[in-house]
Amino acid sequence: MGLTDKGLHPEIFDDYRIETVDAQWLQERVKPKRHIGLTPELCILCRACEDVCPWECIWMMSPEIVADAESAEVETLAETAAAVFVIDDNECTRCAICVERCPSDALWLGRVAN
Amino acid sequence: MAEEIDQQVYDDLIAQGKSERVATAKAKAAAVRQQKQQQAAEEPAQQAQPAASSPPAGDGGQAGGQAAATMAEAGVMTPEQRQERVRQALQAKQGETGGQAGEKAPSAKFAGQEHTHRLLAMVPPSGIQQIRGKQEDKVYTWPHLISSEFIALMAVTAGLTVMAVFVNAPLLALANPTNTPNPSKAPWYFMGLQELLLYFHPMVAGVTIPTVMLVGLAAVPYVDRNPSRRPENRKTIIVAFTVFMVFWAVLVMVGSFFRGPGLNWVWPWVDGLWFAL
Numbered sequence: 001m002g003l004t005d006k007g008l009h010p011e012i013f014d015d016y017r018i019e020t021v022d023a024q025w026l027q028e029r030v031k032p033k034r035h036i037g038l039t040p041e042l043c044i045l046c047r048a049c050e051d052v053c054p055w056e057c058i059w060m061m062s063p064e065i066v067a068d069a070e071s072a073e074v075e076t077l078a079e080t081a082a083a084v085f086v087i088d089d090n091e092c093t094r095c096a097i098c099v100e101r102c103p104s105d106a107l108w109l110g111r112v113a114n
Numbered sequence: 115m116a117e118e119i120d121q122q123v124y125d126d127l128i129a130q131g132k133s134e135r136v137a138t139a140k141a142k143a144a145a146v147r148q149q150k151q152q153q154a155a156e157e158p159a160q161q162a163q164p165a166a167s168s169p170p171a172g173d174g175g176q177a178g179g180q181a182a183a184t185m186a187e188a189g190v191m192t193p194e195q196r197q198e199r200v201r202q203a204l205q206a207k208q209g210e211t212g213g214q215a216g217e218k219a220p221s222a223k224f225a226g227q228e229h230t231h232r233l234l235a236m237v238p239p240s241g242i243q244q245i246r247g248k249q250e251d252k253v254y255t256w257p258h259l260i261s262s263e264f265i266a267l268m269a270v271t272a273g274l275t276v277m278a279v280f281v282n283a284p285l286l287a288l289a290n291p292t293n294t295p296n297p298s299k300a301p302w303y304f305m306g307l308q309e310l311l312l313y314f315h316p317m318v319a320g321v322t323i324p325t326v327m328l329v330g331l332a333a334v335p336y337v338d339r340n341p342s343r344r345p346e347n348r349k350t351i352i353v354a355f356t357v358f359m360v361f362w363a364v365l366v367m368v369g370s371f372f373r374g375p376g377l378n379w380v381w382p383w384v385d386g387l388w389f390a391l
Contacts, residue, residue, distance in 0.1 A: 018233055038235035045237065052139050054146040058234065077236055085234035095146060101139035 010056050010088050015067040018074050034094050034109055038085050042106035045083055049098035049107060057091035058098055060084075120144035283391045296375045297388055305369030306362045312377060327358070 036058065049058050065086070066078040078084060099107045124141035128134070253259075300308045310319035338351045345352065374380030374388045382388075 013231075016231065016233075035232075036234065040235040040237040043235070043237045048136075048139075052143045054143045054150065063236070077238075080238065081236040082239045083237045085237070086231045087234045089232050095142070097139050097142050097146070100142070101136065103135075 010091050012059055012061065012065075012086070014065045016065050016086070018066060018069040018078065020070060033111055035089065035111070036087055036092060036094070036096075036098065037108050037110050039106050039108070042104045043083075043085075044104050044106070046103060048101045048103060052097050052101040054095070054097065055088075055091045055093060057088040059086050061086055118142075118145050120148060281391070297373060297377050299369070299373070299389070302366060302370050302389075302391075306365035308377075309365040309369035309373075331358075 045060065047060050050056075050060055061084045063078050063081040063084050066075070066084060069075040069078060094109065096109050099109050119138060119141035121141070123144040124137050127137035127140055132140075299305065307320065307324065310323060313319065314323070334351065334354075338348075340348060340351070342348060370389050371382050371387065372379055374385055380386075380388065
Protein backbone atom coordinates (compact mmCIF):
# COMPACT_ATOMS: atom_id res chain seq x y z
CA MET A 1 0.00 0.00 0.00
CA GLY A 2 0.96 3.59 -0.32
CA LEU A 3 2.45 6.10 2.01
CA THR A 4 -0.78 7.46 3.36
CA ASP A 5 -1.60 4.02 4.73
CA LYS A 6 1.30 4.45 7.09
CA GLY A 7 0.11 7.81 8.21
CA LEU A 8 2.73 9.45 6.06
CA HIS A 9 2.21 12.17 3.56
CA PRO A 10 3.85 12.40 0.19
CA GLU A 11 6.37 15.15 0.02
CA ILE A 12 6.17 17.99 -2.39
CA PHE A 13 9.18 19.73 -3.76
CA ASP A 14 9.81 23.22 -5.02
CA ASP A 15 12.61 22.58 -7.46
CA TYR A 16 11.12 20.45 -10.18
CA ARG A 17 12.78 20.16 -13.51
CA ILE A 18 10.43 19.44 -16.38
CA GLU A 19 11.59 16.79 -18.80
CA THR A 20 9.81 15.11 -21.61
CA VAL A 21 9.44 11.37 -21.30
CA ASP A 22 8.06 8.94 -23.80
CA ALA A 23 5.24 6.51 -23.23
CA GLN A 24 7.68 3.65 -23.06
CA TRP A 25 9.54 5.26 -20.18
CA LEU A 26 6.33 6.05 -18.37
CA GLN A 27 5.13 2.49 -18.69
CA GLU A 28 8.32 1.08 -17.31
CA ARG A 29 8.61 3.48 -14.44
CA VAL A 30 5.16 3.54 -13.00
CA LYS A 31 2.77 0.84 -12.04
CA PRO A 32 -0.44 0.50 -14.03
CA LYS A 33 -0.89 1.39 -17.62
CA ARG A 34 -3.67 3.81 -16.99
CA HIS A 35 -2.95 7.39 -16.08
CA ILE A 36 -4.82 10.38 -14.85
CA GLY A 37 -4.88 13.21 -17.34
CA LEU A 38 -6.02 16.79 -17.08
CA THR A 39 -7.35 19.08 -19.74
CA PRO A 40 -6.10 22.53 -18.66
CA GLU A 41 -8.71 24.45 -20.64
CA LEU A 42 -11.48 22.92 -18.57
CA CYS A 43 -9.82 23.25 -15.18
CA ILE A 44 -11.37 25.83 -12.87
CA LEU A 45 -8.68 25.49 -10.18
CA CYS A 46 -11.18 24.41 -7.53
CA ARG A 47 -8.73 21.90 -5.99
CA ALA A 48 -11.52 19.39 -5.47
CA CYS A 49 -9.20 16.66 -6.77
CA GLU A 50 -6.63 17.48 -4.11
CA ASP A 51 -9.36 17.54 -1.52
CA VAL A 52 -10.86 14.22 -2.42
CA CYS A 53 -7.74 12.16 -3.21
CA PRO A 54 -7.32 9.47 -0.52
CA TRP A 55 -3.65 9.05 -1.49
CA GLU A 56 -2.75 12.72 -1.46
CA CYS A 57 -0.98 12.24 -4.72
CA ILE A 58 -2.40 15.00 -6.90
CA TRP A 59 -1.45 18.57 -6.15
CA MET A 60 -2.29 21.90 -7.57
CA MET A 61 0.86 23.93 -7.14
CA SER A 62 2.13 27.38 -7.81
CA PRO A 63 4.11 27.59 -11.05
CA GLU A 64 7.05 28.63 -8.89
CA ILE A 65 7.75 25.00 -8.08
CA VAL A 66 9.15 24.61 -11.57
CA ALA A 67 12.78 25.45 -11.09
CA ASP A 68 14.00 24.36 -14.45
CA ALA A 69 12.82 22.93 -17.73
CA GLU A 70 14.45 21.27 -20.64
CA SER A 71 13.49 24.03 -23.05
CA ALA A 72 12.85 27.75 -22.82
CA GLU A 73 9.37 27.32 -24.28
CA VAL A 74 8.31 24.97 -21.53
CA GLU A 75 9.81 27.25 -18.91
CA THR A 76 7.95 30.24 -20.26
CA LEU A 77 4.78 28.20 -20.31
CA ALA A 78 5.36 27.27 -16.69
CA GLU A 79 6.08 30.85 -15.67
CA THR A 80 2.91 32.16 -17.23
CA ALA A 81 0.73 29.35 -15.97
CA ALA A 82 -1.96 29.99 -13.39
CA ALA A 83 -1.24 26.70 -11.72
CA VAL A 84 0.77 23.55 -12.22
CA PHE A 85 -0.68 20.14 -11.52
CA VAL A 86 1.67 17.44 -10.35
CA ILE A 87 0.78 13.81 -9.76
CA ASP A 88 2.74 11.11 -8.03
CA ASP A 89 2.05 8.17 -10.28
CA ASN A 90 3.41 5.70 -7.79
CA GLU A 91 1.08 6.82 -5.05
CA CYS A 92 -1.88 7.09 -7.38
CA THR A 93 -3.94 3.92 -7.45
CA ARG A 94 -6.11 4.99 -10.38
CA CYS A 95 -9.17 4.86 -8.18
CA ALA A 96 -10.46 7.73 -10.32
CA ILE A 97 -12.24 9.39 -7.42
CA CYS A 98 -10.75 12.68 -8.58
CA VAL A 99 -12.07 12.08 -12.07
CA GLU A 100 -15.48 11.52 -10.61
CA ARG A 101 -15.23 14.55 -8.34
CA CYS A 102 -13.95 16.99 -10.95
CA PRO A 103 -16.82 19.42 -11.50
CA SER A 104 -15.70 20.54 -14.92
CA ASP A 105 -14.66 17.15 -16.33
CA ALA A 106 -11.12 18.36 -16.69
CA LEU A 107 -9.69 15.15 -15.26
CA TRP A 108 -9.81 11.90 -17.13
CA LEU A 109 -8.39 8.43 -16.93
CA GLY A 110 -6.61 7.23 -20.04
CA ARG A 111 -4.09 4.79 -21.29
CA VAL A 112 -0.50 5.67 -21.99
CA ALA A 113 -0.81 4.79 -25.63
CA ASN A 114 -3.44 7.43 -25.99
CA MET B 115 -10.77 -0.13 -6.12
CA ALA B 116 -13.09 2.07 -4.19
CA GLU B 117 -16.27 0.60 -5.53
CA GLU B 118 -17.93 0.67 -2.12
CA ILE B 119 -18.94 3.98 -0.65
CA ASP B 120 -19.37 5.24 2.87
CA GLN B 121 -23.14 5.38 3.07
CA GLN B 122 -23.05 7.59 6.17
CA VAL B 123 -20.91 10.23 4.49
CA TYR B 124 -22.99 9.99 1.35
CA ASP B 125 -26.25 10.52 3.21
CA ASP B 126 -24.80 13.42 5.19
CA LEU B 127 -23.61 15.18 2.08
CA ILE B 128 -26.88 14.61 0.27
CA ALA B 129 -28.68 15.98 3.32
CA GLN B 130 -26.44 19.04 3.13
CA GLY B 131 -27.66 19.62 -0.37
CA LYS B 132 -24.47 18.60 -2.16
CA SER B 133 -24.79 17.21 -5.64
CA GLU B 134 -24.83 13.47 -6.09
CA ARG B 135 -21.54 13.60 -7.91
CA VAL B 136 -19.76 15.37 -5.04
CA ALA B 137 -21.38 13.12 -2.47
CA THR B 138 -20.45 9.94 -4.33
CA ALA B 139 -16.84 11.00 -4.79
CA LYS B 140 -16.42 12.08 -1.19
CA ALA B 141 -18.15 8.99 0.12
CA LYS B 142 -15.86 6.81 -1.97
CA ALA B 143 -12.84 8.66 -0.68
CA ALA B 144 -14.09 8.24 2.86
CA ALA B 145 -14.57 4.51 2.31
CA VAL B 146 -11.06 4.18 0.94
CA ARG B 147 -9.62 6.10 3.87
CA GLN B 148 -11.52 3.94 6.30
CA GLN B 149 -10.22 0.84 4.61
CA LYS B 150 -6.74 2.19 4.82
CA GLN B 151 -7.07 2.93 8.50
CA GLN B 152 -8.14 -0.62 9.15
CA GLN B 153 -5.22 -1.97 7.20
CA ALA B 154 -2.86 0.37 8.96
CA ALA B 155 -4.04 -1.03 12.27
CA GLU B 156 -3.23 -4.55 11.12
CA GLU B 157 0.03 -3.77 9.42
CA PRO B 158 2.52 -2.70 12.11
CA ALA B 159 2.95 -6.30 13.15
CA GLN B 160 3.83 -7.33 9.61
CA GLN B 161 6.02 -4.34 9.07
CA ALA B 162 8.24 -5.18 11.96
CA GLN B 163 9.43 -8.30 10.14
CA PRO B 164 11.41 -7.13 7.12
CA ALA B 165 14.98 -6.52 8.15
CA ALA B 166 16.32 -3.02 7.69
CA SER B 167 19.33 -4.44 5.90
CA SER B 168 17.43 -5.94 2.98
CA PRO B 169 17.95 -3.86 -0.15
CA PRO B 170 14.91 -1.96 -1.33
CA ALA B 171 13.58 -3.56 -4.42
CA GLY B 172 10.44 -3.40 -6.51
CA ASP B 173 7.97 -0.66 -6.07
CA GLY B 174 7.98 2.24 -3.69
CA GLY B 175 5.46 0.74 -1.35
CA GLN B 176 7.84 -1.92 -0.19
CA ALA B 177 10.72 0.43 0.16
CA GLY B 178 8.54 2.78 2.14
CA GLY B 179 7.55 -0.18 4.27
CA GLN B 180 11.14 -0.93 5.02
CA ALA B 181 11.87 2.59 6.12
CA ALA B 182 8.70 2.80 8.12
CA ALA B 183 9.65 -0.37 9.93
CA THR B 184 12.42 1.47 11.70
CA MET B 185 9.85 3.85 13.06
CA ALA B 186 7.96 1.00 14.62
CA GLU B 187 4.42 2.02 15.53
CA ALA B 188 5.17 5.71 15.32
CA GLY B 189 2.40 6.29 12.81
CA VAL B 190 2.93 9.89 11.83
CA MET B 191 6.59 10.81 11.75
CA THR B 192 8.11 13.94 13.12
CA PRO B 193 9.95 16.09 10.58
CA GLU B 194 13.29 14.89 11.96
CA GLN B 195 12.31 11.29 11.56
CA ARG B 196 11.12 11.95 8.08
CA GLN B 197 14.36 13.62 7.13
CA GLU B 198 16.28 10.69 8.50
CA ARG B 199 14.13 8.35 6.48
CA VAL B 200 14.71 10.39 3.35
CA ARG B 201 18.43 10.35 3.98
CA GLN B 202 18.45 6.58 4.39
CA ALA B 203 16.40 6.16 1.30
CA LEU B 204 18.68 8.40 -0.68
CA GLN B 205 21.67 6.36 0.35
CA ALA B 206 19.92 3.14 -0.53
CA LYS B 207 18.91 4.61 -3.85
CA GLN B 208 22.42 5.71 -4.68
CA GLY B 209 23.73 2.27 -3.95
CA GLU B 210 21.06 0.80 -6.14
CA THR B 211 21.23 3.00 -9.18
CA GLY B 212 24.60 4.64 -8.71
CA GLY B 213 26.27 5.84 -11.86
CA GLN B 214 23.52 4.71 -14.17
CA ALA B 215 23.60 6.89 -17.23
CA GLY B 216 20.38 8.27 -18.58
CA GLU B 217 18.68 8.39 -15.22
CA LYS B 218 15.70 10.69 -15.55
CA ALA B 219 15.49 13.56 -13.14
CA PRO B 220 17.18 13.76 -9.78
CA SER B 221 15.37 10.78 -8.39
CA ALA B 222 14.86 9.41 -4.93
CA LYS B 223 14.03 12.65 -3.27
CA PHE B 224 11.68 10.69 -1.12
CA ALA B 225 11.97 7.50 0.87
CA GLY B 226 13.30 4.95 -1.50
CA GLN B 227 10.72 5.69 -4.13
CA GLU B 228 11.00 6.78 -7.66
CA HIS B 229 10.50 10.45 -7.13
CA THR B 230 9.88 11.64 -10.51
CA HIS B 231 6.50 13.23 -10.32
CA ARG B 232 4.48 13.53 -13.41
CA LEU B 233 3.48 16.96 -14.60
CA LEU B 234 -0.21 16.56 -15.13
CA ALA B 235 -0.87 19.91 -16.71
CA MET B 236 -0.01 23.54 -16.66
CA VAL B 237 -3.16 25.56 -16.56
CA PRO B 238 -2.74 28.73 -18.57
CA PRO B 239 -4.52 31.84 -17.29
CA SER B 240 -6.72 31.78 -20.36
CA GLY B 241 -8.07 28.46 -19.21
CA ILE B 242 -9.79 29.92 -16.19
CA GLN B 243 -10.77 33.29 -17.54
CA GLN B 244 -14.13 33.54 -19.13
CA ILE B 245 -14.03 36.31 -21.62
CA ARG B 246 -17.42 37.87 -22.01
CA GLY B 247 -17.85 40.01 -25.06
CA LYS B 248 -15.20 40.73 -27.60
CA GLN B 249 -12.24 42.89 -26.78
CA GLU B 250 -12.76 46.15 -28.59
CA ASP B 251 -10.27 48.55 -29.95
CA LYS B 252 -11.23 51.26 -27.50
CA VAL B 253 -9.48 54.15 -25.82
CA TYR B 254 -10.72 56.65 -23.27
CA THR B 255 -11.63 60.23 -24.07
CA TRP B 256 -9.28 61.43 -21.40
CA PRO B 257 -6.40 61.67 -22.03
CA HIS B 258 -6.30 60.36 -25.58
CA LEU B 259 -8.83 62.66 -27.23
CA ILE B 260 -8.76 65.64 -24.89
CA SER B 261 -5.00 66.00 -25.07
CA SER B 262 -4.89 66.03 -28.85
CA GLU B 263 -7.86 68.39 -28.95
CA PHE B 264 -6.07 70.71 -26.55
CA ILE B 265 -2.97 70.69 -28.71
CA ALA B 266 -5.09 71.49 -31.78
CA LEU B 267 -6.75 74.32 -29.87
CA MET B 268 -3.41 75.82 -28.91
CA ALA B 269 -2.13 75.54 -32.48
CA VAL B 270 -5.19 77.24 -33.95
CA THR B 271 -5.07 80.01 -31.33
CA ALA B 272 -1.39 80.63 -32.06
CA GLY B 273 -2.07 80.68 -35.80
CA LEU B 274 -4.94 83.12 -35.40
CA THR B 275 -2.86 85.36 -33.18
CA VAL B 276 -0.05 85.48 -35.71
CA MET B 277 -2.52 86.15 -38.50
CA ALA B 278 -4.21 88.93 -36.52
CA VAL B 279 -0.86 90.62 -36.06
CA PHE B 280 0.28 90.43 -39.66
CA VAL B 281 -2.88 90.47 -41.79
CA ASN B 282 -4.77 93.70 -42.04
CA ALA B 283 -8.57 93.41 -42.10
CA PRO B 284 -9.75 96.96 -41.57
CA LEU B 285 -13.27 98.24 -41.12
CA LEU B 286 -13.87 100.58 -44.05
CA ALA B 287 -15.74 103.86 -44.14
CA LEU B 288 -19.52 103.99 -43.96
CA ALA B 289 -21.17 102.52 -47.02
CA ASN B 290 -22.20 105.07 -49.65
CA PRO B 291 -25.45 104.03 -51.39
CA THR B 292 -24.63 106.15 -54.37
CA ASN B 293 -21.29 104.53 -54.89
CA THR B 294 -21.38 100.74 -55.29
CA PRO B 295 -17.89 99.27 -55.18
CA ASN B 296 -16.85 97.44 -58.30
CA PRO B 297 -16.53 94.51 -58.10
CA SER B 298 -18.98 93.90 -55.28
CA LYS B 299 -18.03 90.53 -53.88
CA ALA B 300 -19.76 88.31 -51.34
CA PRO B 301 -17.83 86.88 -48.39
CA TRP B 302 -15.38 84.23 -49.61
CA TYR B 303 -17.58 81.32 -48.53
CA PHE B 304 -20.36 82.58 -50.84
CA MET B 305 -18.07 83.15 -53.79
CA GLY B 306 -18.80 79.69 -55.12
CA LEU B 307 -22.50 80.49 -55.35
CA GLN B 308 -21.79 83.88 -56.83
CA GLU B 309 -19.58 82.22 -59.42
CA LEU B 310 -22.37 79.79 -60.30
CA LEU B 311 -24.69 82.73 -60.86
CA LEU B 312 -22.45 83.80 -63.71
CA TYR B 313 -23.17 80.60 -65.57
CA PHE B 314 -26.77 79.68 -64.72
CA HIS B 315 -30.19 81.19 -64.30
CA PRO B 316 -30.53 82.51 -60.72
CA MET B 317 -33.22 79.89 -60.02
CA VAL B 318 -30.85 77.08 -60.99
CA ALA B 319 -27.64 78.49 -59.52
CA GLY B 320 -29.18 79.90 -56.35
CA VAL B 321 -31.80 77.31 -55.50
CA THR B 322 -31.70 74.09 -57.50
CA ILE B 323 -28.01 73.26 -57.41
CA PRO B 324 -27.48 74.15 -53.69
CA THR B 325 -30.66 72.24 -52.76
CA VAL B 326 -29.57 69.15 -54.66
CA MET B 327 -26.15 69.41 -53.05
CA LEU B 328 -27.45 69.80 -49.49
CA VAL B 329 -30.09 67.10 -49.83
CA GLY B 330 -27.45 64.85 -51.35
CA LEU B 331 -25.12 65.46 -48.38
CA ALA B 332 -27.92 64.76 -45.93
CA ALA B 333 -28.77 61.56 -47.79
CA VAL B 334 -25.22 60.19 -47.72
CA PRO B 335 -25.61 58.15 -44.51
CA TYR B 336 -28.79 56.59 -45.85
CA VAL B 337 -27.47 55.83 -49.31
CA ASP B 338 -24.00 54.69 -48.37
CA ARG B 339 -24.45 52.11 -45.64
CA ASN B 340 -21.02 50.58 -45.91
CA PRO B 341 -19.86 49.95 -42.32
CA SER B 342 -16.20 49.63 -43.14
CA ARG B 343 -13.73 52.11 -41.68
CA ARG B 344 -10.99 51.19 -44.09
CA PRO B 345 -10.45 53.79 -46.82
CA GLU B 346 -9.84 51.12 -49.45
CA ASN B 347 -13.38 49.83 -48.95
CA ARG B 348 -14.99 53.26 -49.28
CA LYS B 349 -13.88 54.31 -52.73
CA THR B 350 -17.29 55.42 -53.96
CA ILE B 351 -18.05 57.80 -51.14
CA ILE B 352 -14.51 59.13 -51.03
CA VAL B 353 -14.62 59.91 -54.73
CA ALA B 354 -18.06 61.52 -54.37
CA PHE B 355 -16.96 63.75 -51.50
CA THR B 356 -13.72 64.68 -53.23
CA VAL B 357 -15.64 65.75 -56.32
CA PHE B 358 -17.96 67.84 -54.14
CA MET B 359 -15.10 69.54 -52.34
CA VAL B 360 -13.03 70.21 -55.43
CA PHE B 361 -16.07 71.59 -57.26
CA TRP B 362 -16.78 74.15 -54.55
CA ALA B 363 -13.13 74.90 -53.88
CA VAL B 364 -12.52 75.70 -57.54
CA LEU B 365 -15.64 77.90 -57.70
CA VAL B 366 -14.64 79.76 -54.53
CA MET B 367 -11.07 80.32 -55.71
CA VAL B 368 -12.13 81.43 -59.17
CA GLY B 369 -14.72 83.80 -57.69
CA SER B 370 -12.28 85.19 -55.15
CA PHE B 371 -9.11 85.62 -57.17
CA PHE B 372 -9.99 85.56 -60.85
CA ARG B 373 -12.88 87.99 -60.97
CA GLY B 374 -12.20 91.68 -61.27
CA PRO B 375 -14.34 94.73 -62.05
CA GLY B 376 -17.72 93.76 -63.47
CA LEU B 377 -16.96 90.26 -62.33
CA ASN B 378 -14.99 89.80 -65.51
CA TRP B 379 -12.16 87.31 -65.72
CA VAL B 380 -8.79 88.73 -64.63
CA TRP B 381 -5.40 87.22 -64.06
CA PRO B 382 -4.36 88.24 -60.52
CA TRP B 383 -0.66 88.43 -61.48
CA VAL B 384 -1.53 90.82 -64.36
CA ASP B 385 -4.42 92.93 -63.16
CA GLY B 386 -3.84 92.78 -59.42
CA LEU B 387 -5.75 91.02 -56.67
CA TRP B 388 -9.44 91.95 -56.48
CA PHE B 389 -10.00 90.33 -53.20
CA ALA B 390 -10.47 91.68 -49.69
CA LEU B 391 -11.16 89.90 -46.48
